[in-house]
Amino acid sequence: MRKRTQLVGQVLVLLRGVPGSGKSHLARALLKDSPGGIVLTTDDYFYKDGQYQYDVNCLGEA
Numbered sequence: 001m002r003k004r005t006q007l008v009g010q011v012l013v014l015l016r017g018v019p020g021s022g023k024s025h026l027a028r029a030l031l032k033d034s035p036g037g038i039v040l041t042t043d044d045y046f047y048k049d050g051q052y053q054y055d056v057n058c059l060g061e062a
Contacts, residue, residue, distance in 0.1 A: 004033045005030060005033055005034075006033050006034050007030065007033075007034040007037070008034075011034075013027070013030060015027060023041075024039070024041050024043065027039045027041070042059070042062045045058070045061075045062035046058070046062065
């Protein structure tokens with residue numbers, strides 16, 4: 001059973017970690033407990049027409 005974490009007020013949660021460590025998964029889990037927030041990920045920048053198209057040259061822009 002997962003413990004619920006409800007964020008109250010204006011809160012910024014910044015997650016850092018190695019690729020594949022579950023940062024986006026945790027961010028979306030937190031969002032379920034605290035609706036009204038948003039999740040911004042670098043990976044989202046590289047999705048084009050539903051396909052992930054990573055380009056290392058665009059990482060700074062992302």
